[in-house]
Every structure is written in structure tokens, then in C-alpha cells.
Amino acid sequence: DSGVTQTPKHLITATGQRVTLRCSPRSGDLSVYWYQQSLDQGLQFLIQYYNGEERAKGNILERFSAQQFPDLHSELNLSSLELGDSALYFCASSVGAGWGETQYFGPGTRLLVL
Amino acid sequence: AQTVTQSQPEMSVQEAETVTLSCTYDTSESDYYLFWYKQPPSRQMILVIRQEAYKQQNATENRFSVNFQKAAKSFSLKISDSQLGDAAMYFCAWQGGSEKLVFGKGTKLTVNP
Secondary structure (H helix, E strand, C coil): CCCCCCCCCCEEECCCCCEEEECCCCCCCCCCEEEEEECEEEEEEEEEECCCEEEEEEECCCCEEEEEEECCCEEEECCCCHHCCEEEEEEEECCCCCCCCCCCCCEEEEEEEC | CEECCCCEEEEEEEECCCEEEEEECCCCCCCCCEEEEEEECCCCCCCEEEEEEECCCCEECEEEEEECCCCCEEEEEEEECHHHHHCCEEEEEEEEECEEECCCCCEEEEECC
């Protein structure tokens, strides 16, 4: 158990819908990262927050957005869902924002868009 | 752009034997970190080992060790005394100044009893 929690574990929804994925980092960690794992794209970095502020952006679609709240939990919002958004979404956390920080991953949320 | 290549989509090893998983990467940065993550069927991503590029000494964690060749941009993982619980997908990852992890496509390791 990494100490990072993600809810829900599974999510099934329809195209065009909007969903919210939630992540609670390890106690004391200030950075939260979101990754998407799909069969065709592999594991890809989406976005990073540090202490409530957006710090880095990766291959995140405009239909996707995220935020980190004062209690440091983070939410990833996916809207206008398409079949191709079906994937495993991971949240990871680290103590700080500096490079070299080990990232600890949550168990993931499996999203299926029908 | 940085890339990480794992040339072996699948590998197999007999229980108690040793196996080496390959990873190469491409970067123009001189300081960076390299990681191996394990993803068992549960899908949890578990950190196996971490290497700092400025350290010449290869990292080891119990039965897991790496062979880091900076000039060759190679970072292989050696698993000694393989156990059934080592069966998983193994991902090599690179982290530079941007802090995000760049992952390879993974190697599926099967451990035969």
C-alpha cells in the first residue's frame, strides 16, 4: 500500500458524459501527478500540481482539467468523454516538487466509456 | 523529446534463476533520474529501484540491481533468484528537470515454476 488513495476504483459511463476522479496523496506529500495508461499510448503524464498550484502540463486534452484543493487532495475532471478515453488513470504523489523526488502511485481508477 | 525504449515486450525466467530486462533512453540532459516500476496483475505501480545519473555506483535493492551505463544511455534491471511473485509488467522510467516521468512501453515478465 503506497498511501495514495484513489476513488472510484472503477467507473463505467457513456460517451459525452463527464466524470470526476479523486486522489488523496500520501500524508505530507505536496505534489500530485496524474497519469493515463492506455493500451495504445502506454503510460503518459497528464498534469502536476504542487501545493495547490499547477506546476507542469503534459499531454492533457482540453476536455480534461484538474485541480488541487487546500487539503491537498486532487480531482481530475474528464468531460465530453469519448471511447478513446477508456484507460487506467493513476494519481501519484511526492513530498516536494523537485526533480528526483520518488513518485508513489495510487491503485488507479479504471474508466470504461461505452 | 526524451524517449525510453524497452526492446523486450516479453521475457520469461525459471524460478530461482536470474533475468535481465533492458532499457535505453534518449536525452540531452546531463542530470536526471531513472526508475524501474513493477505493475503486477493488480495494476498497482510499485517502485522497484531508483538511480541517480550523477552516481556511478549501480543501485541495488535486495534481489534487484541495475546496470547503469550513462555513456551508452542504458539502464538494465537484473532480478536474481526470481520468485513467482516477480511476475509482472516492468516499466523503465526517466525523469529530468521537468519532473514528469517518461515511461517505456514495458516488459512483461513471466516466472515459470
